Amino acid sequence: MIDTDLYCVKILVRGIVQGVGFRPFVYQEAVKNSLTGWVRNTSSGVEIEICGTRKCVEQFLHTLQNNPPPLARLDHIKVTETHPNGATEFLILESADSESQFLPVSPDISICEDCLRELSDPNDRRYRYPFINCTNCGPRFTIIKGIPYDRPNTTMASFDLCPACQEEYTNPLDRRFHAQPIACPECGPYLWLEVKGQRVAEREDALQKARQLLKGGAIVAIKGLGGFHLACDASNEKAVRALRNRKKRSDKPFAVMVFDLSRVEKIAEINEEEKAILLSRQKPIVLLRKKKDARVVQDVSPDVDTIGVMLPYTPLHYLLLEPGEGFPEVLVMTSGNLSEEPIAYEDEEGLTRLQNIADAFLLHNRPIHMRVDDSVVAVSAGGFLPIRRARGYAPDTISLPFHFPPILAAGAELKNTFCLTRERYAFLSHHIGDMENLETLNSFVEGIEHYQNVFKTVPEVLACDLHPDYMATRYAEARSERENLPLIRIQHHHAHLASCLVEHQWDTDDPVIGLIFDGTGLGEDRAIWGGEILVGGYSGYHRRFHLEYIPLPGGDASIRKPARTALAHLWHAGIPWEEHLPPCSALCGDELTLLHSQLKHRINAPWTSSMGRLFDAVSSCIGLRHEASYEAQAAIMLETICDPKETGTYSVILQEDEIKLGTLWQEILNDWLAGTPPSTISAKFHNWVATVALYASETIRSETGINTVACSGGVWQNRVLVQKAKTLLEQHGFRVFFHKIVPPNDGGLSLGQAAIAGWKATKRNG
Helix, strand or coil: CCCCCCEEEEEEEEEECCCCCHHHHHHHHHHHCCCEEEEEEECCEEEEEEEECHHHHHHHHHHHHHCCCCCCEEEEEEEEECCCCCCCCEEECCCECCCCCCCCCCCCECCCHHHHHHHCCCCCCCCCCCCCCECCEECCCCCECCCCCCHHHECCCCCCCCHHHHHHHCCCCCCCCCCCCCCCCCCCCCEEEEECCEEEEEHHHHHHHHHHHHHCCCCEEEECCCCEEEEEECCCHHHHHHHHHHHCCCCCCCEEEECCHHHHHHHEECCHHHHHHHHCCCCCEEEEEECCCCCCCHHHCCCCCEEEEECCCCHHHHHHHCCCCCCCCEEEEEECCCCCCCCCCCHHHHHHHCCCCCCEEEEECCCCCCCCCCCEEEEECCEEEEEECCCCCCCCCEEEEEEEEEEEECCCCCCECCEEEEEEEEEECCCCECCCCHHHHHHHHHHHHHHHHHCCCCCCEEEEECCCCCHHHHHHHHHHHHHCCCEEEECHHHHHHHHHHHHCCCCCCCCEEEEEEEEEEECCCCCEEEEEEEEECCCCEEEEEEECCEECCCHHHHHHCHHHHHHHHHHHCCCCCCCCCHHHHCCCHHHHHHHHHHHHCCCCCCEECCHHHHHHHHHHHCCCCCCCCCCCHHHHHHHHCCCCCCCCCCCCCEECCEECCHHHHHHHHHHHHCCCCHHHHHHHHHHHHHHHHHHHHHHHHHHHCCCEEEEECHHHHCHHHHHHHHHHHHHCCCEEECCCCCCCCHHHHHHHHHHHHHHHHHHHHC
16 A cells, blocks of 8 residues: 555656756755655666655646756656655665666757856856856767766766865755766866977966967967867958968858857847847857958958857857957857868867867867767748757757657768667767768767767668768668668658658658759669659658759769859750850860760760759859859859849749759840849849749649648758748748758758658568
């Protein structure tokens, strides 16, 4: 019999409940309600056992469910009645580990207001300490080696706590109770500065010397939370140009960091939603509209009207950027790597790989276990728009609409992420990068091994892209053969569609209309797809419309040559290459002759339906960009100049299953020859794409009755297009899904691969 005088329950809480102040919160609420029992971390979450009057237990449960700590995320709470255990007080027990259990892990969190206040307080023992943190902020994912999330399982294990820190760490009423990275100047990590291989300063002196170097125009490599940054004065043209030259990054925009919001407002236009994201605990890079009079050299973000801005997210950043006489208000803060390589994160690696870029290194001795780059986001008409999902967001779990077997999806070649699933959780990795070199492949493999370890998941099914030459595909093939695991190959654009559906918790296989617009993805007919309008769900799809095929001279190499792509479009449309046309004048006579022969004889010129390459071609045809130094540069310039007031469009011709392009090109060139401003042509082209989306969707709705549209693929990073398409589709009664959790580009692709593989594996086995 259960004691009628006491009401006792056992509670299991799953979600992000470790390293976020959850146990002290439980302790304080239990004491407040005169409850006895215990709480402890386990590998699957937090277990609680409480006894008291029914009223007090119910009050405790209400607070637990409705007002948990700010960083906690409660995914599941199981409450069962139990017998009294004879406890006379409430205790916090040692953690219990289990080989088979797992729980979500918190991403790294930017410094909280309490720690920031202590950082600036001369009377506080952590005054100006660059590694100040508590249970509400600081490193998490980048220092975790395993779970439960206890100090011995982090890179802080080698730092023995001083008596003062030990007292805080063991006091359930203290803000730093079991804050695993807890440290102070007496017992924790410290800074030092190296110049030309020599340690020249330590601690505060190192910080101040680094500031002086930045002030004087130097490039400083800074070891931060998830890896190295390369920093310089964003108002110093010579410094920014030197950084570009040394990093081998000719045009791609740099991100910048400023001390506070008032300084953001000096360089960029900002709305309330953008402010909220900048100030959020994730502190991502936010793409903002650049002010014309911003005191930032043009070379920071050339040829575009946006600038990527972030606020300090670690105490070190705050100390480094604090206002001072003559100190730059805006610092370039870009990833510590050579272009196309992963961010450096270990000391020796950073010193070796960045030695020809940085003039000095600001280092510290808190090891980073998992490299994580900065996240990049924007605000569009579709709302929050993730572009690169990394620090602050990864490895936050994504709920799956179904229960799947453990799956590893390998992702794609560009902007790679991988995805692990377990039960109804998807663990989408942080941004890995473009899988074009051995360094990135090694980072990819390290990441997979770490996720499997932390989330205690061994995949039973593998998923990959159809493209046989992707490094990620080859990894999946080799592992499938080595471990005798089933491998499911998934068409690229089908994965994009599924990724968007998972985000929106689409919990059936009912088909939707998929507007899947991107640059490159291998089609089932071995052509390069990219302008696809699909009808389908998780189990399969039908390709209802696609952009008319054109030959793509040089294949993937054409990504860097918009002029060649433009001339291929004109050649296919039967439009003569007249020398006054911008893409013709961009190439010499020999290049034009060779290109014509290549197209005529179909030499290394695969067919493509790519929407991304169509944007590139239009950009070149109106004289904006003929050669791209980074992906989508020509398309971004086309978006940048778009006239927001222009409502005209070009003719849309849907013929059987094709979106015809010949008339589009005739009308664009007629406008150009008539002297129509490029901004007007850009706007009319964007309107044409949105109208294509509408007309095709209306045709499919009339055929099938389907009224839901999912928009995915890298082209949907174009905020002008999102606004126009959203408005048109919603005005005509469509329900429209845009990405808000994972990127629409290939950074979200592995989530879709996992969902499709999970669906197929589940149906095959049951």
